[in-house]
Amino acid sequence: MRFHDNIFAFFFLASICQHVHGARQGIRPKEKMTTSEEVQNWKRTIYKSIVEIVTPTVIAGVTFSAKPEETPNPLKPWVSLGHDGKAKTIKPKIDKGQTKKGTPDYSTYFKTASAHTYSYDELKAHNMDPNEVFEEVEFIDEDDTYVSLNPIIRCTPHNYFFKGFAKDISSEPFCTPYHTSRWKVGETYFVTWYTRFFEHEHSGEVADEVRVHLSYVKESYADKGNYKRDVKGAFFSYDWIKNVDGLQAVEVKEDWLQGEFERSIVVSVQPRYIPEDEFDPLQNGVVLHITKGSRVFKPTKEQLALDEAGITNGQWYYVALSIPTVVVIFFVFMYFFLYANGNNRDFTDVTRNALNKKRRVLGKFSEMKRFKNMKNHKYTELPSYKKTSKQN
Template sequence: MRFQDNASILFFLASFCQYVHGAKPVIRPKEKMTTSEEVKPWLRTIYGSQNEIVTPTVIAGVTFSAKPDPTSDALKPWVSLKKDGTPQTIKPEIKKGRTQRKSPDYSTYFKTATMRTYSYEELKAANMDPDDVHEEEDFIDEDDTYVSLNPIIRCTPNRYFNKGPARDIPSEPFCTPRENSNWKVGKTYFVTWFTRFFEDEHSGEVAEKVRVHLSYVKEKSKEMGNHKRDLPATFFTSEWIDNVDGLLPIEIKEEWLQNKYERRIVVSVQPVSIPEEEFNPLQNGVLLYISMGSKVYKPTKEQLALQDAGISDDKWYYVALSIPTVVVIFFVLMYFFLHANGKNRDFTDVTRKALNKKRRVLGKFSEMKKFKTMRNHKYTELPSYKKTGKQN
């Protein structure tokens, strides 16, 4: 079989692959989104006689303001936070008669300490004299009317981490995110802080309102790790929110990167008691990164309308899937074709032409100008020397 015959067969295989590549895509059934649990508003009575309708909200898969169970359960799952501020569900379990991974105990972190004085008339203690008084520290529980609707673990000083180059600076007031965490575009992260950190040292009052800032940080190579950083701009500022919540969910926007893959930022919380011109985001802020990561695809309203109508425009998707299959089929057919015609291939005419071209590159030595004046001496005309007696 000549080379021209092989070329015609290859052309046929290529045409076959082109036909397969242009095949009509299969129409897949319309996907329907379903939820296992539907959140509904519910009614409760607060402060003894005040009725209130509570509307649950789902953020990053976490349901806030959900209706509580009628009975308490020690093994009820609760929501913790990873180092970057993403939620994770913790399921308690009993091992050797003890409850492991149980919901957190906040001790007295959110209680108000007071000194109460008792007189003899109040206690009637046998070891007290009529003129004696007894002083004892007492803790008043916080108002959990709205705090109880938050299912996420709260930030307390025992959950602080160490930050800075030497890891010797406490992260107060933050618990999440950890320093140098990576926030990716399209995902939601929870910023959490200890609410009582913003307490006035003179009056003892805790700030009622705070707001969260995200600011760009510019670091020079010679200043890395020395806390000498410029703050070009604050690109995100939340509304004033209740400090008692101690958290804020933040969804990372692509435009925050300003056409870059990654940016260095600082997260800070400003209490209402500190004016904006006196607030320094780097004083108690946490440094981290925001990056593009895996771009999240969100269908537009028009695309959702087409999907509801059963119309799909995913032809490119099926064509892309068909390309690897076509390539595999092509190489399998090529392998069997070459194996079956291995003895009939004749490329001598091609190789002969290539060799003849190589021979014509230099030509004859006698025709080269460089070697025309050279004399070609015979081997016998080369000088010879007789051996001396010492050499014998």
């Protein structure tokens, strides 16, 4: 066989192999981009003259105190929170000339209102009477020296949710997590609250420091109402932190479950001006569940309604067992009642009245509407026939 014949045969066999069912060309896997880049410290000047070195911190994939961009970017991603307090990145976009999902606008929630009164001599306005007084309310921006380094959405009353069976109880001061949320072991969640909620009733000053507590909640029906109402009963308490950011990162530990698959806890925030012996973790706390992982089954609407109403598994068993017990007691009571009144049962009057209601007098047929137009012949006018011989 000649050389060019061998080449032809080789290409022919190669084309056949490419069309064999199930055969495909090898695909080189995409190279994964890796980087050893670490978050670097950076310096800045605050309050016009104070030089400060800032150390960024990464928590649950979120970088706090990162160096801001030299040119502000309106499409810069920001961090929002799910109902359970899990961080999620939001990327703004421009749609028809408008920015969608942009950085949150906090309105005047973190501004301080200041009222000013001006007389005519101070303003000398051309449309102002000499005896007139002008009042103006000015909103002063807060000091954002450190607040601006927090990339997570801040909690405001606008983001409160409603809890309770009728969904009519405000979640103040919390925005996350939602009531009856589920936290998984090993995951990190953010507890957020409205910082200006913790305002001293006498001085009017907002708390400078707060402390987050985690306490167990009794679930059995027998222990209902016996919740631990002091800080000493908390199984975990964080250190005092600045209230200005209004958030606390919580990493769920497995030993918090104490060997169980799921436990209910209450999250509460204690301001510095409330002593530990006077602080009630249930007054403004949020109840949620910590679990080892996802269950096989999905909670039904009925189960979620029971959780919202505070009826736990132990309580539901008591309610379910009480139903047949009530039915049995009812039938036993009816048996003895009928047995005791056996000689006094006479239903003839009831039966007679019922039968009399069924006996109705119809009246004459000629007076009935449906028979008025019918021609009724007498019996004597009916046709008659004589018998023939064959019939005899």
